[in-house]
Amino acid sequence: MRAALFEAPGQPLVIGEVEAPEPQPTDLLVQVKSCGICGSDLHLAALSDRSSGMAPLRQGAIMGHEFCGEVVEVGGQAPGHWHEGDRVCALPYISCGQCLDCLSGRGHRCRQVVNTGMGHAEGPQGGYADYVRVGGAEALALPPGVDYQAGGLVEPLAVGLHAVRTAGLAVGDGVLIIGAGPIGLAVALWCRFFGARHVVISDLSAGRLAKAAALGATDGIDASREDVVNRYKQIAGRRAEVVFDCVGIAGSQQLAMDYAPVNGRLVIAGLCMSADSIMPVKAVSKELSVKYSYMYERRDFELTLEMLDRGRIDPSPMITGVVGFDDFSAAFEGLKSPTGQCKILLDPAI
Numbered sequence: 001m002r003a004a005l006f007e008a009p010g011q012p013l014v015i016g017e018v019e020a021p022e023p024q025p026t027d028l029l030v031q032v033k034s035c036g037i038c039g040s041d042l043h044l045a046a047l048s049d050r051s052s053g054m055a056p057l058r059q060g061a062i063m064g065h066e067f068c069g070e071v072v073e074v075g076g077q078a079p080g081h082w083h084e085g086d087r088v089c090a091l092p093y094i095s096c097g098q099c100l101d102c103l104s105g106r107g108h109r110c111r112q113v114v115n116t117g118m119g120h121a122e123g124p125q126g127g128y129a130d131y132v133r134v135g136g137a138e139a140l141a142l143p144p145g146v147d148y149q150a151g152g153l154v155e156p157l158a159v160g161l162h163a164v165r166t167a168g169l170a171v172g173d174g175v176l177i178i179g180a181g182p183i184g185l186a187v188a189l190w191c192r193f194f195g196a197r198h199v200v201i202s203d204l205s206a207g208r209l210a211k212a213a214a215l216g217a218t219d220g221i222d223a224s225r226e227d228v229v230n231r232y233k234q235i236a237g238r239r240a241e242v243v244f245d246c247v248g249i250a251g252s253q254q255l256a257m258d259y260a261p262v263n264g265r266l267v268i269a270g271l272c273m274s275a276d277s278i279m280p281v282k283a284v285s286k287e288l289s290v291k292y293s294y295m296y297e298r299r300d301f302e303l304t305l306e307m308l309d310r311g312r313i314d315p316s317p318m319i320t321g322v323v324g325f326d327d328f329s330a331a332f333e334g335l336k337s338p339t340g341q342c343k344i345l346l347d348p349a350i
Ligand SMILES: [Zn+2]
Pocket: 038, 039, 040, 065, 066, 155, 156
């Protein structure tokens, strides 16, 4: 099969031919129909040491954890009622399926979990490929109203949904989202969905802000030329009750603290992989509640799929490009520098 192979940190991915994955008895083999490029893959491909706590990729690793596709093989002991031809997406890991974490939909906390597309020797290769191996227990059916492009957005939408759940958003809250990348946009979509009064998103790119309006943001702030706190107060009459850090670079957590009001709630959803420093007194003196949000639970995937199926959310404006293998490596490289692009999907059939 074809796959986008990791060569070395900072080097472009190489499209090559490799053996298709061998499904285990409890697995499904899925023909990839779409797979989104994730910002965390860009970080991962740049790692050269373990200082971030994450292992660098090994040569030949295949990333890609935002995939969906068609079942082409069902393992003899695969849990669930899967058949060839079923349309599925999947939680991007395989876990034991029996411990308390697994049974409560938090398989990523399972002690035996192996992650998909993270380059771990023991974990499945990812979806930047023609085929991917998924656990029968981790697969979720795509309902009829969810096409393969939307199916490729379920994972980042679930990340956003989990962050909004973490915030304990209340109807009528004013929200400020720092960063209009895919996760910031997914957070905006769900804040609107759950009844926030103001969904304001700040970014340094005017192009990204234009996109935010199509996904539910009520206002955008161009942080390259506007004072974020003053502009937010102009819009809403006061500071935001909830501030989301959806950037995850050194300094962004401090920005969230600076933007928040007394007793404000912060949710840190960006994955900062470098050392960062904050000025704790700013958070202490405001008595901020700071929470961190990571990944999602199974129910986040389920609600996302159901709301997509019923047409109650429309994330399609997030997609700014769909490429085949021929253009995939260049598209991946292009996302390494600041860009107006949002979510680019691999479609192996192109
Ligand atoms: Zn992702």
